[in-house]
Amino acid sequence: MHPSCQTLGGNVSTGENVDFLLKPINAVGIRLGERAGIRLSKAIIQRTAALRAYNSYGDGGDWMDKLSTAYVVALATRSADTLLMRDIQNHISENPPIACRGCREATFGVNVIRERIFPRLKELREHTNDLLHHLDSPENVGVDSLNIQGVFEYCYHLFEKNAEALFGTIPETVFEFTVCKQCRKEQSK
Numbered sequence: 001m002h003p004s005c006q007t008l009g010g011n012v013s014t015g016e017n018v019d020f021l022l023k024p025i026n027a028v029g030i031r032l033g034e035r036a037g038i039r040l041s042k043a044i045i046q047r048t049a050a051l052r053a054y055n056s057y058g059d060g061g062d063w064m065d066k067l068s069t070a071y072v073v074a075l076a077t078r079s080a081d082t083l084l085m086r087d088i089q090n091h092i093s094e095n096p097p098i099a100c101r102g103c104r105e106a107t108f109g110v111n112v113i114r115e116r117i118f119p120r121l122k123e124l125r126e127h128t129n130d131l132l133h134h135l136d137s138p139e140n141v142g143v144d145s146l147n148i149q150g151v152f153e154y155c156y157h158l159f160e161k162n163a164e165a166l167f168g169t170i171p172e173t174v175f176e177f178t179v180c181k182q183c184r185k186e187q188s189k
């Protein structure tokens, strides 16, 4: 085991899904910029909230504590993810400009960007959405079936594996123009 991995132990009455190893996130949120300036990671507030919760997961507490920590990690990571995708979207140059809003969305909407550039992040976000929907609905009982580890994996994947993207290094990607459903309908009339 990596020395900085923590084992999350404890007898948890709700099952084994709160017991797993957390991979350390070593990426930093602030870097030195040009001429002694500093550069902040994008979504720094969400990043800080997510990582604070992430790093406190091993600190003990019962499964309720762990679940609420997972909830914070999920929300903050998801929000940072959304901000990153919007930022990438804002920097895509349209040539020629796309007039229809639906077609713009179909061509380079945030979900399209995530799917094309960060397919694994998309998968992990879906797990996370499922967990949040489950916890947000009071009629749902039990947490045994929840993929809690997936939430931490999502956080790790965004902030550690994609640390460069949060400092603005995005792989060159071509977005093929895609016609939206509405326009396709009109065209086929």
Ligand SMILES: [Zn+2]
Pocket: 100, 101, 102, 103, 104, 179, 180, 181, 182, 183, 184
């Ligand atoms: Zn359209």
